[in-house]
Amino acid sequence: MVLLxxxxxxxxxxxxxxxxxxxxxQSSFYPSLDAHLQGGWPQTGLVELACGPAGIGELRLxxxxxxxxxxxxxxxxxxxxxxxxxxLAQHGIDLSQxxxxxxxxxxxALWSAEQSxxxxxxxxxxxxxxxxxxxxxxxxxxxxxxxxxxxxxLHSRAEPSTSALPVSARLSLAxxxxxxxxxxxKYQGQWPQHPCQVDMHALWPSLAVPAHGSSHPVTAxxxxxxxxxxxxx
Amino acid sequence: xxxxxxYFPSLQLDSLLHQQAYHQACVLVxxxxxVQANPEAHQLGIKIGAGLAQAALLCAQLKVIAYDSxxxxxxxxxxxxxxxxxxxxxxxxxxxxxxxxxxxxxRLYKGLPRYWQQLQQPLMDRGLHYHYASAHSPLAxxxxxxxxxxxxxxxxxxxxxxxxxxxxxxxxLEPKLALQLERLGLNTLGQAQALPRSALGQRLGQxxxxxxxxxxxxxxxxxxxxxxxxxxxxxxELLYEIExxxxxxxxxxRLLADLEAFLEPRQLRVAGLxxxxxxxxxxAERLHIGCSDGEYRGEAWLALCMLRLEQLQLQAPxxxxxxxxxxxxxxxxxxxxxxxPPGGRLTAGQLISxxxxxxxxxxxxxxxxxxxxxxxxxxxxxxxxxxxxxxxxTTALRPSLLFTLPQALGHKPNHQWxxxxxxxxxxxxxxxxxxxxxxxxxxxNPIGQVCWLFRTPREEWFLHGYFx
Numbered sequence: 001m002v003l004l005x006x007x008x009x010x011x012x013x014x015x016x017x018x019x020x021x022x023x024x025x026q027s028s029f030y031p032s033l034d035a036h037l038q039g040g041w042p043q044t045g046l047v048e049l050a051c052g053p054a055g056i057g058e059l060r061l062x063x064x065x066x067x068x069x070x071x072x073x074x075x076x077x078x079x080x081x082x083x084x085x086x087x088l089a090q091h092g093i094d095l096s097q098x099x100x101x102x103x104x105x106x107x108x109a110l111w112s113a114e115q116s117x118x119x120x121x122x123x124x125x126x127x128x129x130x131x132x133x134x135x136x137x138x139x140x141x142x143x144x145x146x147x148x149x150x151x152x153x154l155h156s157r158a159e160p161s162t163s164a165l166p167v168s169a170r171l172s173l174a175x176x177x178x179x180x181x182x183x184x185x186k187y188q189g190q191w192p193q194h195p196c197q198v199d200m201h202a203l204w205p206s207l208a209v210p211a212h213g214s215s216h217p218v219t220a221x222x223x224x225x226x227x228x229x230x231x232x233x
Numbered sequence: 234x235x236x237x238x239x240y241f242p243s244l245q246l247d248s249l250l251h252q253q254a255y256h257q258a259c260v261l262v263x264x265x266x267x268v269q270a271n272p273e274a275h276q277l278g279i280k281i282g283a284g285l286a287q288a289a290l291l292c293a294q295l296k297v298i299a300y301d302s303x304x305x306x307x308x309x310x311x312x313x314x315x316x317x318x319x320x321x322x323x324x325x326x327x328x329x330x331x332x333x334x335x336x337x338x339x340r341l342y343k344g345l346p347r348y349w350q351q352l353q354q355p356l357m358d359r360g361l362h363y364h365y366a367s368a369h370s371p372l373a374x375x376x377x378x379x380x381x382x383x384x385x386x387x388x389x390x391x392x393x394x395x396x397x398x399x400x401x402x403x404x405x406l407e408p409k410l411a412l413q414l415e416r417l418g419l420n421t422l423g424q425a426q427a428l429p430r431s432a433l434g435q436r437l438g439q440x441x442x443x444x445x446x447x448x449x450x451x452x453x454x455x456x457x458x459x460x461x462x463x464x465x466x467x468x469x470e471l472l473y474e475i476e477x478x479x480x481x482x483x484x485x486x487r488l489l490a491d492l493e494a495f496l497e498p499r500q501l502r503v504a505g506l507x508x509x510x511x512x513x514x515x516x517a518e519r520l521h522i523g524c525s526d527g528e529y530r531g532e533a534w535l536a537l538c539m540l541r542l543e544q545l546q547l548q549a550p551x552x553x554x555x556x557x558x559x560x561x562x563x564x565x566x567x568x569x570x571x572x573x574p575p576g577g578r579l580t581a582g583q584l585i586s587x588x589x590x591x592x593x594x595x596x597x598x599x600x601x602x603x604x605x606x607x608x609x610x611x612x613x614x615x616x617x618x619x620x621x622x623x624x625x626x627t628t629a630l631r632p633s634l635l636f637t638l639p640q641a642l643g644h645k646p647n648h649q650w651x652x653x654x655x656x657x658x659x660x661x662x663x664x665x666x667x668x669x670x671x672x673x674x675x676x677x678n679p680i681g682q683v684c685w686l687f688r689t690p691r692e693e694w695f696l697h698g699y700f701x
Contacts (some may be wrong), residue, residue, distance in 0.1 A: 022391060022601075023470050050679075053682055054634060054682070054699050054701055055682035055684060055700060056681045056682055056683070056701075057630075057683065057701065058701055060701070063633075070675060073581050073584070079634065080632040081635055081636050081698065082635045082637055083599065083600055083633065083635075084608075084611075084612060084626065084631055084635040085602050085613075085699065086602060086608075086612055086626060086631045087633040089602060089624070089625040091631035091633075094600070095600050096599070098599060098618060099585070099590070099599060100595050100597075100598045100599065100600060100614060101588065101596065101598075102598070103592060104595060104596075108592060111590065111591070112588055115584065115588060119578060119579035119581075119584040120585070121579060121581045139418075145672055174681070174682025175680070175682070176681075206630055206654045207630070207653060208653075209653065210653075
């Protein structure tokens, strides 16, 4: 009886029985990723994203998800540069629910993350931190699960941490011409799979490399677009 | 009986000792004379009015503290503030007395015993020694209480009888006048009352006649009744010097309990506290502790204060602390969402206050938009604030990560870079002398980062952000 209950909630699973979307996942709004992850991101828990260099599209991967869920706070801790409010607003993120925390040392960043999760008023948390130890990851994972929050841990290494950290999912990202290539190293409730391609062309057509290569020469002429108000001559 | 008088012979000493649980002989000294002594000191034979040298001879380890009448008056006001919850009309009689009008309150409490029980509780909580008496007139109650009568009398006859038996030197008269009366052979107050007033007035002065008249005057004193303060302000002198900021927890807890007792009946909460730390040989310091949602519970404030105090390095030992409030607002129950499943332990405002008190105000920010085309000025970071609607100023795609200072590229992007869009010229800001003229490009560099580049008119290239 207990085993059935556990199996129903997918706390225990049989390798040959896994099929179809998991009801306890939330859509990432990228159809290919949803299909690959059997329904999308986990509802709660800690997700490790090994991004490599900043700016390959790691936040664009999360924006559709963040734009959907805005009843509670979204906390950003130690982003590598200024968070551009204009861009966040363009992507549909509610700035009144966005909290930006900058900490001097890693301990404070982890403390803020844990406090935010434990407060119960934070739905998503995005933390940039170079490393986490297993006890730290475990605490954040438990806090996130207990408080119905999803936490993303981003770091700039190309490969995820090798130690078996207690996280819900561990993914590494690599840039592609039209989006990202995701390597899934660990995902609770399913086998590791071959890499998956996330196509961002549909959402951000102007950021994808056109098929025929560079369309503009670098030496493009000065545009005739003029910003108002005009300077009086 | 219309009036009740409470007399606190050792108000300052009792408050000091109760706050800090001190169980050794201790006296307050004013002009080299003992004015207040605790029971331990009384046991050793130290009497009120004794010289300091005599007291020190009786007890070598005697703790001596200076008497401060201003501090005692503050304590009396605090006490009045507390008793005001029980009794509506009361008068301060500094430095050590409180006069309460009981006639109005007896109907509410259905009799003197219950009323008295309600009054006693706060006095016992504070560990105060007190004498009391009830009587038909304010002065009669005062005289009986100061004589240590400690009885609640049923009617005026009992009070008059007790007053009549009172020895003249304990009747609260000026010592010189009392001596004159005793020399006339008048040993009790009753004997003086029996004499014709006009004759007494002629021989001993008008003061005595006024005094005797007031003993029978039922009406309220001429001075205004006590009115509670609108803002909380309290100061606590420490018996010990505190050298570690975390040790402030215990005295602070007491102040915050008083704050809660002040705010709760008024249905108020405060948005900020100002905690004053007075150092022994250093200028006082004020700490500001905020809670944007407002809070009234002492427990919650203590947690916030401790977050701030943990980081504080004390410059010198602390001898006193004080607490003021800032920004009182009416208390409003949290409008919790009934159908939201996750039961949050804190509200967003409480979380923000907690983070701000630990990390500093500047570390916790919210992003606001500004109507400006210059990318650096199109948004700014400010203190968090809910109820804010943002409209992006531009529809052109902007990078999500922006550098505060553009990074010089040093060279023109070569053929390995792929220009995805551009140029987009931004020329703006001639009106405030931060004028820019830039041609922005979105370009993908060889390692796959989608960069926001710009070119100045002098053909210099800069990296300004990432389309992360």
